[in-house]
Amino acid sequence: MKINLRNQDKFENRHHGKDAQELQDMLDKIGAASLDELIDQTLPSAIRLQKPLNLPNPKSEKEFLEGIKRVASKNAVLKSYIGTGYYDTITPNVILRNILENPAWYTAYTPYQAEIAQGRLEMLLNFQTVVTDLTGMEIANASLLDEATASAEAMTMLHSLRAGSRKKANTFFVSELCHPQTIDLIYTRARPIGIEVVVGDHATVDLTSEEIYGVLVQYPATNGEVIDYTDFISAAHELNISVAVAADLLSLALLKSPGEMGADVVVGSSQRFGVPMGYGGPHAAFFATKEAFKRNIPGRIIGVSVDGEGNRALRMALQTREQHIRREKATSNICTAQVLLAVIAGAYAVYHGPEGIKTIASRVHGLATLFVDTIRKFHYEVVTTDFFDTVTIKTPLTRKVREQALKWGINLRYNKDESITVAFDEAKSFDDVIALLNVFAEVSGFQGEMVIDEELEFAFPENLARTSEYLTHPVFNTHHTEHEMLRYLKSLENKDLSLVHSMISLGSCTMKLNATAEMIPLTWPEFGEIHPFAPTNQVGGYAQLVSELNIWLCEITGFAAMSFQPNSGAQGEYAGLMAIRAYHASRGEEHRNVALIPSSAHGTNPASAVMAGMKVVVTKCDERGNIDVEDLRAKAEQYSNDLSCLMVTYPSTHGVYEESIIEICEMIHSHGGQVYMDGANMNAQVGLTSPATIGADVCHLNLHKTFCIPHGGGGPGVGPIGVAEHLMPFLPGHVNFNVQGEHLPDGEAGAVSAAPYGSASILTISYAYIAMMGGEGLTNATKYAILNANYIKERLSGYFDVLYTGANGRCAHEMILDCRSFKAAGVEAEDLAKRLMDYGFHAPTLSFPVAGTLMIEPTESESKAELDRFCDAMISIRKEIQEIQDGIADRADNVLKNAPHTSRVLLSEEWTRSYSREKAAFPLPYLRFNKFWPSVSRVDSAYGDRNLICSCIPVEAYSDVEVN
Structure with missing residues (x-):
């Protein structure tokens, strides 16, 4: 046996590994001779990249973690008293390990x-x-x-x-x-x-x-x-x-x-x-x-x-308020x-309870009070009269204080008027405050002895002191030992389905693997304990990380620059549209305010356009799911003088690589507009094509989709934007320091997030993913995403109709299953979604972008076995629908309309349903060995909106007594 001693375990194989036989079986099923042939049949040749991605060679997990540790060491972790909305805090270890570091929570x-x-x-x-x-x-x-x-x-x-x-x-x-x-x-x-x-x-x-x-x-x-x-x-x-x-x-x-x-x-x-x-x-x-x-x-x-x-x-x-329903009329x-x-944060309050929270707040205020009482003895002028944790000091010695504080490893907030603001927090100790006082004492020349009492009393003025109760619900007064908290967290975890249980095939959401190695640096203090307004010479690690990630993402997108400030995809949309708006204004074309948006677009697109001061004009899609080029041409001509941009998703939300995309971009440019690409489907582009190749001027990336930041049950996300060179001057700036390194015109490119680099700490995850995959690995990920989607499409052929395909009958990385024909049997797409829970799966995206459909995106990181398990479940459900269509099953009392089935329902003494308990709970053999039980039956959303309660309810309300 020969072995290459330089080779270590390749991360790519862990991310989307399929052995040669599995790959061949899948290709045989879809009728492609090779993976490259499938890609040739799927992507238009005109948009294909002509050379591979120029990225560093991939690192093994061990190599990456050793390297990122060196990067992290370039961040100086000083004692921060900067405040301004950001404070050191103590994450209880039971919460750190069982929520923040727990994939059952962060992959949902x-x-x-x-x-x-x-x-x-x-x-x-x-x-x-x-x-x-x-x-x-x-x-x-x-x-x-x-x-x-x-x-x-x-x-x-x-x-x-x-x-x-x-x-x-x-x-x-x-x-x-x-x-x-x-x-x-x-x-x-x-x-x-x-x-x-x-x-x-x-x-x-x-x-x-x-x-x-x-x-x-x-x-x-x-x-x-x-x-x-x-x-x-x-x-x-x-x-x-x-x-x-x-x-x-x-x-x-x-x-x-x-x-x-x-x-x-x-x-x-x-x-x-x-x-x-x-x-x-x-x-x-x-x-x-x-x-x-x-x-x-x-x-x-x-x-x-x-x-x-x-x-x-x-x-x-009250979901009807939201962008995915109201679109351009949404409140946000x-x-x-x-x-x-x-x-x-909720768990922190549960663990500490009202008394614990009050004790923490009191101690923080006490430290601030101790500081103020003592510093006045050094003849500093404290200009803050009533305070909680933050005080401002007026002194002519600011420069000397800064120099001395840095020697002690301390950061303070130095204001433009030469005053100093000092903010205390729960992570500061009594000894920390003594060290801080020594700084001010040395600068002032104080020679006396500091007499400090470790205990003190305080009272806020009567008009400021809180007298009302808070956190009186039992949940905040029960789980204060670690055992109790651990078990409470586990009881909640057990109710939720996440990627630790099964694939989550949500179309347009890209629920791929969030690898453990990618997550490890996130909780290191060198990344976590850095204030966003810390001096730039203390954040060399973050500077390197942001710089290299900028270079890599520019290579992947073909753009000239990135901004990492937007802290969600929707914020990225807004930032990109604001860059376009500022660009037009710089050319004396402020009147350009029309955004053309296809009817298939994500709901955030029109909502973001309205926020950016644009008028939304919707364009049609044709019967194949593509943008209707003639309708677009007519509207581009109609609004030519006022055209700001086209917002386009590629591949489309219909799961198709549109052949006419280059023509579409050129058309918009010919009328003076810009092309904004929604990067939600970037997982089907990386290494094969790029926004710049297609003709886009700006694009946001969902790092929580394509680049492996986990969804966290609904966030966090990161939505950086990449821009062509002519839009670089209009990337977001920041009041504290300019993140682009050059002066930006006043009023043209302000901040879109509170912090200069948005949610900077989780950039480590995407940095890890790219570093360990390398250019070839990222390209293969895209290919496997397309393979997996087309494999599911073929396996479900004959059971479900796929609404849209490309010119060669292929789908991109996702597809839409048409469920509207089942309505004649009384079955809605929602019934399929709920029945999938009985099979241990989260539903695909429901009724978007077409009502009455399911949109499936398997991602590259699911095995053939998992894809087959999902397909078996879908086929089994289709047969259950057929039983209703054939009159074998009752239209009202059947496994779909009553789904999901809880263990409580299955174990009830009385069983009056027209099908067996076994059919309800164990329709396929694998469920006997690996069953996820929904904790409640189908939820009545209309009831909840009519009787709105949005805070903790009395414990008695969770009893088994039926609610009238």
């Missing part, structure tokens, strides 16, 4: 299929309860992207709710005491939709001005001052002005809630509830408001309903949010 998808998602739905309900309790509001969503974008969402929601004397008002007032990154982003978001933004002192603003419709204030303020806004909010309300408050969640354990002050909206970040800073993210923002505004809230809301047996069940509520373009981080 957005809980559209509620029956197999009750675990994370419960933890998200916990999160919403934490938010409503602490903010004093009536309803909250299940997370947004960051505090700054949540503040912008408040601005736009309140604009849509203008009433009375402010019905036509168009000015949003922002307190100058808001965090700088929030003010920066609000300017960006307001500009394209015509909202005027005024920044100033809330104490002196003239609210009688008829132009002001809404206000944003910070609580506590960015300088640390705790301000009672009660009278201010009351005065605003008398004038029909709405008030939003950006609040620190931890501070609300001690401070009067914004709801008690009368706030209309409260936003903020839950980052300090156990989620590392990660150089900017990801973190779960929150958005809380009044019950009256429930249909205007951006993002997803978890609500309580009942299942088919009358038992309590959870699901996503939010799709992917920050579910995994909201889950961690």
Whole structure:
């Protein structure tokens, strides 16, 4: 036996490995002589890349982890007192190991299929309860992207709710005491939709001005001052002005809630509830408001309903507000949010409980109080009067303090006016504060002895102190030992189906392998404990990672530059459209505001276009699922003078490589427009074609699809944009430092996320994937994705009709199964989706982009055995439908209409259904050995929307008593 001693285990083989026999069997099934022949039959030759990707040779897992450790070591982990919305925190190890590092939690998808998602739905309900309790509001969503974008969402929601004397008002007032990154982003978001933004002192603003419709204030303020806004909010309300408050969640354990002050909206970040800073993210923002505004809230809301047996069940509520349904009329373009981080924050509150949270908040305030009491003895002027955790110091010695602090390994916030802001957090110890005080003592020349008491008493002024209860539900008062918490988390985990159980074939979602080696660096302190506004000379590791990832993704896309600031795909769309908008404006063509969007587009496309100030014009698709070129030509000519862009997904959402794509791009360019490519289907391009080859000018990438960041149950995601050279000057900037390295024209390319590099810490995952796959491996991944999709298509041939195929009868990486003919037998596509749960599978994408269909995307990283298991399940369900069509099974009482079947239903004493228990639960042999049980029967969404409850309900409501 010969062996090459240089060869180590190839990561590529672990990601999408199929042995030669399996590959041949699959090719035989689909009628292709080779994998390359299949690709030739599938992709138009005109768009094929002419040379392989020029990427570094692939690393083994061991080589990668050794290399990334060296990269991480270039990040300096200093004690951070910078604050500004980002704080050191302690992630309880039971949460770190059992949620953040647990694929059962991080590989799940957005809980559209509620029956197999009750675990994370419960933890998200916990999160919403934490938010409503602490903010004093009536309803909250299940997370947004960051505090700054949540503040912008408040601005736009309140604009849509203008009433009375402010019905036509168009000015949003922002307190100058808001965090700088929030003010920066609000300017960006307001500009394209015509909202005027005024920044100033809330104490002196003239609210009688008829132009002001809404206000944003910070609580506590960015300088640390705790301000009672009660009278201010009351005065605003008398004038029909709405008030939003950006609040620190931890501070609300001690401070009067914004709801008690009368706030209309409260936003903020839950980052300090156990989620590392990660150089900017990801973190779960929150958005809380009044019950009256429930249909205007951006993002997803978890609500309580009942299942088919009358038992309590959870699901996503009021979905008709969202972009995937309302499209250009949606309240927001939010799709992917920050579910995994909201889950961690919710778990943090469950583990610590109200007393634990109060103790943490009290200790943080105590450290700040100790610092202030002592530093005044050194003759520093503390300008913050009432504070929670942050104080601002006025001193002529700022430069010397900075020099001395760096010697002690400390970062402080140095303001433009030469003042210094110091923010404390739960990760700081008593000794840390002593070290910090030594810095200030040495600079001031203090010679005396520091007499410091390790215990102190404090009290907030009566008008600021919290007196109301919070987190009174039993879930926050039960699981405070590690055993109890571990078992609670496991009980939730067991209710959810994820990639640890079976393939998730959601079309357009790319639920591929999230390899363990890709995830390991994420929780290293060298990546997690870095503040997003840390000095650039301390973040050499991140700089290298971002630089190399930029080079690699430019090679893959064919573009000139990338921006990593957008922290979701929808944010990437928005950033790309804003770049196009700024480009036209730079050429004196501000009037170009028409976005042509095919009817098959993702719902975020039209929603993002409207946010970017564009007018949406929908173009038709032909009978083969392609863009109707003649309709597009007519509309391009009709709107030629005002054409801004075409938004196009490639391959299309119909699962087809359109032959006319180059012609389409050239057509748009001939009318002065730009081509925006939605990168949702980039998993079918990498290494074979590219956005630049096709003719696009800008494209966002879903790193949480194509490049292996896990979906986390609905986030986090990263949506970087790549642009052609002429759009480079219009990539997002940032108030704290320009991430493009050059001056950007004022008012043309502001921030789209709170942090300069968005959710920077999870860039490590995509970096790992590319580094270990290499150019050939990435290209093979695309080929295998196409192979797997066409294999499923052939296996299901004769059972299901595939709606669209390419010129040679091939599909791309996904396909649409037409289920509309089953309606005559009373069977809906949703019934198939629910029945698949009984077979242990998550449903494909339901009724998108065509109503009454299922869209399947297997990805490259599923084995032939798993593909066969899925196909066997689909064929078995098709036979069950045939029984209904043939009159063998009852139209109303059958395995599809009653799906899914829970163990509780199967074990009930009385069985009155017209089919056997075995047929319900074990329709195929493999289920006897590996059965996933849905925890609830089919959820009644309509009931939940009619009886909206979006916070934790009494324990008694979970009893088996039937709900009337």
